[in-house]
Amino acid sequence: xxxxxxxxxxxxxxxxxxxAGAQAKAKGVQFKPYSMDGGYFSCSVPADWSxxxxxxxxxxxxxxxxxxxxxxxxxxxxxxxVSYYAKDNADFNGYEDFVKSNSSNVAGETKNSREVFEPAKxxxxxxxxxxxxSRERMVSLHPKSKSDETVQLKxxxxxxxxxxxxxxxxxxxxxxxxxxxxxxxxxIAKSFKGKP
Amino acid sequence: xxxxxxAAGLLICGLNASAGMTAPERLAAxxxxxxxxxxxxxxxxxKDGEARxxxxxxxxxxxxxxxxxEALKDLKELLAMPWDxxxxxxxxxxxxxxxxxxxxxxxxxxxxxxxxxxxxxxKYQPSYxxxxxxxxxxxxRQWEVVFGxxxxxxxxxxxxxxxxxxxxxxxTKSAWEGMVIRERNSVIEKMIQxxxxxxxxxxxxxxxxxxxxxxxxAVRAVINSGALTPAQLAQLSGKTFTEQAYLLGNFFDGSDVxxxxxLKAKINSARGSLPQEVLPAQQRDLLGSMLNTAVARxxxxxxxxxxxxxxxxxxxxxxxxxxSGGYSSYDPAxxxxxxxxxxxxxxxxxKGYTANSLMGSPAQVAEIAKYMxxxxxxESAHKMQADWAAKQGVYKPHxxxxxxxxxxLEGLYTTEKMRKDAEFDRILTSSRDFSSYAFKTLxxxxxxxxxxxxxxxxxxxxxxxxxxxxLDAAASQVLGAVTxxxxxxxxxxxxxxxSIDSTGLNQEEALEMSPAELxxxxxxxxxxxxxxxxxxxSRLGVYKKHYNAAxxxxxxxxKSLEAGAAPEPGAPKA
Numbered sequence: 001x002x003x004x005x006x007x008x009x010x011x012x013x014x015x016x017x018x019x020a021g022a023q024a025k026a027k028g029v030q031f032k033p034y035s036m037d038g039g040y041f042s043c044s045v046p047a048d049w050s051x052x053x054x055x056x057x058x059x060x061x062x063x064x065x066x067x068x069x070x071x072x073x074x075x076x077x078x079x080x081x082v083s084y085y086a087k088d089n090a091d092f093n094g095y096e097d098f099v100k101s102n103s104s105n106v107a108g109e110t111k112n113s114r115e116v117f118e119p120a121k122x123x124x125x126x127x128x129x130x131x132x133x134s135r136e137r138m139v140s141l142h143p144k145s146k147s148d149e150t151v152q153l154k155x156x157x158x159x160x161x162x163x164x165x166x167x168x169x170x171x172x173x174x175x176x177x178x179x180x181x182x183x184x185x186x187x188i189a190k191s192f193k194g195k196p
Numbered sequence: 197x198x199x200x201x202x203a204a205g206l207l208i209c210g211l212n213a214s215a216g217m218t219a220p221e222r223l224a225a226x227x228x229x230x231x232x233x234x235x236x237x238x239x240x241x242x243k244d245g246e247a248r249x250x251x252x253x254x255x256x257x258x259x260x261x262x263x264x265x266e267a268l269k270d271l272k273e274l275l276a277m278p279w280d281x282x283x284x285x286x287x288x289x290x291x292x293x294x295x296x297x298x299x300x301x302x303x304x305x306x307x308x309x310x311x312x313x314x315x316x317x318x319k320y321q322p323s324y325x326x327x328x329x330x331x332x333x334x335x336x337r338q339w340e341v342v343f344g345x346x347x348x349x350x351x352x353x354x355x356x357x358x359x360x361x362x363x364x365x366x367x368t369k370s371a372w373e374g375m376v377i378r379e380r381n382s383v384i385e386k387m388i389q390x391x392x393x394x395x396x397x398x399x400x401x402x403x404x405x406x407x408x409x410x411x412x413x414a415v416r417a418v419i420n421s422g423a424l425t426p427a428q429l430a431q432l433s434g435k436t437f438t439e440q441a442y443l444l445g446n447f448f449d450g451s452d453v454x455x456x457x458x459l460k461a462k463i464n465s466a467r468g469s470l471p472q473e474v475l476p477a478q479q480r481d482l483l484g485s486m487l488n489t490a491v492a493r494x495x496x497x498x499x500x501x502x503x504x505x506x507x508x509x510x511x512x513x514x515x516x517x518x519x520s521g522g523y524s525s526y527d528p529a530x531x532x533x534x535x536x537x538x539x540x541x542x543x544x545x546x547k548g549y550t551a552n553s554l555m556g557s558p559a560q561v562a563e564i565a566k567y568m569x570x571x572x573x574x575e576s577a578h579k580m581q582a583d584w585a586a587k588q589g590v591y592k593p594h595x596x597x598x599x600x601x602x603x604x605l606e607g608l609y610t611t612e613k614m615r616k617d618a619e620f621d622r623i624l625t626s627s628r629d630f631s632s633y634a635f636k637t638l639x640x641x642x643x644x645x646x647x648x649x650x651x652x653x654x655x656x657x658x659x660x661x662x663x664x665x666x667l668d669a670a671a672s673q674v675l676g677a678v679t680x681x682x683x684x685x686x687x688x689x690x691x692x693x694x695s696i697d698s699t700g701l702n703q704e705e706a707l708e709m710s711p712a713e714l715x716x717x718x719x720x721x722x723x724x725x726x727x728x729x730x731x732x733x734s735r736l737g738v739y740k741k742h743y744n745a746a747x748x749x750x751x752x753x754x755k756s757l758e759a760g761a762a763p764e765p766g767a768p769k770a
Contacts, residue, residue, distance in 0.1 A: 048325075050276050060744060061650045061751070069278040071325060075286070075399070077278055077658050081651075090751045091648035093759050101648070101758065106614050106641030107625055114628075114635070115642075139643075142400065143636040143660055144574075144599070145522050149403035 040064045040084040044191035062086040076151045078173040086165045095166035114138040133157040154178040167194045219246045230264045233304035238268035260679040266672030267300040279331045285399045287335035289663035292377040298715040300676030308376045310336035337380040339369045411466040423455045441467040464545045465630035472550040480516040488512045490565035499753045500609035504576035523633045524571035526578040533575040570637045573609040577602035590732040593711040596666045597743045600653045604750040607644025649751035671733040677715035678730045697722045
């Protein structure tokens with residue numbers, strides 16, 4: 001067991017060192033403009049992040065969104081969603097429903113030994129009224145197997161009400177990659193332009 | 197040569213129909229380009245309806261082209277994901293199911309030797325980031341990455357073999373380079389047994405080792421707490437960590453050892469069951485039938501639960517048995533949901549229940565029913581999927597879409613129960629710190645509640661089941677092998693064909709196979725069955741319609757639940 005503890009400790013140390021290296025390099029990101037067809041929104045997106053969109057699903061759900069995936073990721077992806085939820089979207093009854101659902105876990109808790117959901121804060125983003133949600137959670141990577149592998153996930157969300165629906169800018173990363181990639185998210189948020 | 201140049205030139209320039217080439221010319225160009233694994237040609241072919249329609253004149257050829265194009269598209273998308281060193285093992289799993297002897301990619305020169313992927317990448321994606329290429333080398337288990345550059349021979353001893361006895365197994369670099377990823381992984385699994393430093397190649401084993409360390413810390417804390425008697429300490433002395441945890445459980449059970457209840461619960465949940473806590477086969481059978489009624493009562497009246505019950509028109513069929521891989525499973529042969537006996541026994545250990553107390557207490561059975569009911573809902577979705585495929589008579593391998601549907605239904609159920617059933621809430625929240633099943637059940641509920649249907653599907657694909665093929669990827673894997681075999685058979689004599697068809701595997705047997713089994717057994721399956729599978733997988737709209745309908749139903753259910761929810765009194769629970 002001592003050898004195992006030593007091996008696991010060393011592996012954890014090496015993983016931490018690798019993460020620290022990744023953070024140091026995640027600067028100097030180039031951006032390019034993005035504009036979603038249909039005029040739903042536009043923003044700057046990091047040039048070397050991959051951009052994914054499933055137009056078929058967007059139409060099915062009336063949720064028009066892109067997902068940006070960082071070139072460097074941990075076991076859980078470092079990802080930014082920029083989403084427009086149309087008024088008649090399939091998932092949420094308006095932005096209040098979104099904010100309420102995203103402000104606590106399934107038990108209605110805002111804090112326990114593995115999760116912290118900060119209260120929604122009213123803010124102004126690029127001259128628009130918005131709400132800021134922040135949370136940190138330990139999540140499993142294999143919920144259906146007996147593996148206990150988990151990661152610490154940190155998330156930041158901006159929710160912007162609009163006349164016909166609402167927008168969500170959602171940044172999610174493993175805690176070790178959060179700080180390094182946060183400036184990318186903030187730059188996207190600052191450049192964001194949506195329907196009134 | 198000329199055709200290939202035309203194809204490459206036109207496709208790279210993004211021109212197809214507008215370039216003045218006729219559909220037959222484009223089709224010929226696609227065939228040439230796809231045979232060498234050109235991903236741009238694959239994307240162009242998939243979008244070129246006219247050329248695909250033309251290809252349909254020869255269904256065999258059309259299916260073969262489609263399989264190749266889908267496989268290339270899938271590979272390109274897979275490699276575009278943000279792979280990092282920390283995800284190398286995940287990428288390894290994804291590649292091992294795609295690059296194997298019987299898959300479409302090696303037929304285009306991408307495998308079966310894993311290093312061919314690097315050659316292909318150099319040719320078609322020369323600007324692929326160097327950092328990701330490094331991850332790729334680790335994912336394919338390149339010799340230099342696993343063993344270093346200083347040696348081309350590695351001797352291993354495991355099991356009865358030992359280096360001293362001259363029975364060690366030797367792996368050479370050249371043999372390694374001839375192995376597919378699956379085979380390399382098998383060798384590495386053996387290495388992990390001999391040397392913990394190879395744990396970095398198996399995320400699950402590494403996590404299990406870390407978990408053992410956490411329990412070991414708890415065991416040490418109890419031993420050093422001063423709460424144990426000298427006799428108890430003497431019993432623990434010299435024992436392995438697993439034995440110490442077991443003995444501590446015995447001490448906790450038989451006497452009033454005054455230690456932190458959290459440490460007690462941690463050790464009790466992790467240790468082996470004491471004899472009185474083990475459910476023997478007969479009692480497992482009895483518990484299964486008791487749970488049929490108790491779980492049905494639990495599910496009734498919730499949106500997801502009622503749908504789960506509808507999947508069992510003759511009543512729930514639950515069995516309790518040891519499962520090595522997970523907390524539950526669905527057995528299509530018997531139509532039963534199997535609940536893992538160890539997960540139930542762990543709950544019994546946490547609560548201090550014995551096999552006898554459980555059998556004599558309807559209240560304890562009801563508690564187990566509540567605890568395990570999300571797993572039953574999850575498996576009921578797998579039953580619905582199996583029943584749907586049987587009714588349609590289509591081949592349906594296990595895919596990401598199955599997990600999205602099943603986990604969404606479970607997430608919907610957990611969300612509704614947590615809101616309406618205080619006892620369900622109490623049982624799960626009080627267990628989550630000691631039971632990974634309870635923790636994960638609540639997590640799936642939280643993911644579904646916060647992300648809802650569309651975002652939850654992305655989470656399942658990217659975080660939970662990235663190693664499982666999507667519908668498109670699974671179809672392309674099977675389609676390639678089936679089409680090649682049908683091509684081979686078209687050249688056989690009628691008597692040779694009749695011989696295979698008279699002794700070959702029938703439809704019922706073939707439809708039960710996994711994609712890997714099917715791809716590896718195409719030579720033994722009746723021709724008509726292969727043609728049917730080819731036809732099924734060439735029409736993915738039938739599958740997509742089914743999965744989309746289930747997704748939208750789950751989405752609508754939670755949306756209506758939220759719309760009908762009473763305003764939360766005051767602030768959320770803290």
